[in-house]
Amino acid sequence: MTTTGYFTHRDCRKHEMGAGHPECPERLDAIDDRLLVSGVLDVLDRREADPAPIADIELAHGRMYIASIRGLTDGLREEINAGGPTHAQIDPDTSINVHTWDAALRSAGAAIAATDAVMAGDLANAFCAIRPPGHHACKDKAMGFCFFNNVAIAARYALERHGLKRVAIVDFDVHHGNGTENIVAGDQRILMVSFFQHPFYPEGGSLSNASNLVNMPVPAYTKGEQVRALIEQHWLPRLEAYKPEMVFISAGFDAHREDDMGQMGLTEADFAWITKRIKEVAQRYAQGRIVSCLEGGYDLSALARSVEAHIRVLADI
Numbered sequence: 209m210t211t212t213g214y215f216t217h218r219d220c221r222k223h224e225m226g227a228g229h230p231e232c233p234e235r236l237d238a239i240d241d242r243l244l245v246s247g248v249l250d251v252l253d254r255r256e257a258d259p260a261p262i263a264d265i266e267l268a269h270g271r272m273y274i275a276s277i278r279g280l281t282d283g284l285r286e287e288i289n290a291g292g293p294t295h296a297q298i299d300p301d302t303s304i305n306v307h308t309w310d311a312a313l314r315s316a317g318a319a320i321a322a323t324d325a326v327m328a329g330d331l332a333n334a335f336c337a338i339r340p341p342g343h344h345a346c347k348d349k350a351m352g353f354c355f356f357n358n359v360a361i362a363a364r365y366a367l368e369r370h371g372l373k374r375v376a377i378v379d380f381d382v383h384h385g386n387g388t389e390n391i392v393a394g395d396q397r398i399l400m401v402s403f404f405q406h407p408f409y410p411e412g413g414s415l416s417n418a419s420n421l422v423n424m425p426v427p428a429y430t431k432g433e434q435v436r437a438l439i440e441q442h443w444l445p446r447l448e449a450y451k452p453e454m455v456f457i458s459a460g461f462d463a464h465r466e467d468d469m470g471q472m473g474l475t476e477a478d479f480a481w482i483t484k485r486i487k488e489v490a491q492r493y494a495q496g497r498i499v500s501c502l503e504g505g506y507d508l509s510a511l512a513r514s515v516e517a518h519i520r521v522l523a524d525i
């Protein structure tokens with residue numbers, strides 16, 4: 209009997225970007241607590257993630273960029289020893305502490321280990337409770353709380369290391385997955401479908417019109433029922449036609465109506481519905497293979513409830 213995997217690592221808690229930052233370690237605690245109290249954790253196969261090999265991170269990122277993040281960490285450590293600040297700022301929203309490098313390797317490593325286990329048939333599907341998140345991380349740029357693009361790395365890994373021909377990335381975070389788009393646009397082995405509040409962060413960049421992307425920008429205050437209709441109309445026909453052999457999810461829960469980071473009106477029931485539709489596609493074409501990776505979600509209560517709803521569908525409980 210195969211089950212749903214739950215991949216995480218304690219190093220993912222050690223990365224933090226300063227007091228009061230919304231992308232905080234407590235997000236993982238809230239998820240863990242909720243899954244524990246609800247009994248959901250009892251039916252999951254909980255596993256610790258190994259750090260991702262650099263060669264696998266290079267499937268989605270430039271060698272120099274990866275080295276620059278490591279260099280930043282080494283530099284920060286020296287500065288701290290000399291009495292300097294505890295964080296190195298990358299952009300106004302994004303900074304590293306001395307644990308960020310390890311946490312980022314564990315996050316990508318979780319997505320990779322989950323991919324291996326699901327491909328081996330050892331697990332039916334998997335959820336990665338990881339941070340830092342990944343979908344704003346571009347090939348050569350960290351931004352928006354993201355350093356390495358966990359989902360893009362895992363998708364490329366499934367293609368390159370497991371010999372798959374077609375994989376899908378589904379992104380339901382309230383923000384546009386600009387980093388994933390930057391990495392996968394034009395790569396016809398990957399179909400990316402997403403919706404996101406627009407106009408919104410990240411600003412300035414125009415949306416790519418590459419044929420392997422199904423971008424669904426929606427205005428602020430869009431509710432769940434409207435999103436469901438758009439998914440029926442735009443995502444599902446493309447996914448059905450593409451017949452992915454594996455599905456990766458950029459699972460951000462900041463489109464929840466209680467999450468102040470965005471202004472959309474989704475609920476746990478909507479996230480469950482979306483997960484169910486994705487699972488149906490995976491069951492038809494991909495032997496049910498799904499690897500879902502945590503992206504955003506900043507209202508701790510809404511995040512924890514939404515992740516529980518998402519995992520209940522994945523695990524069929």
Ligand SMILES: [Zn+2]
Nearest residue numbers: 381383462504
């Ligand atoms: Zn987000």
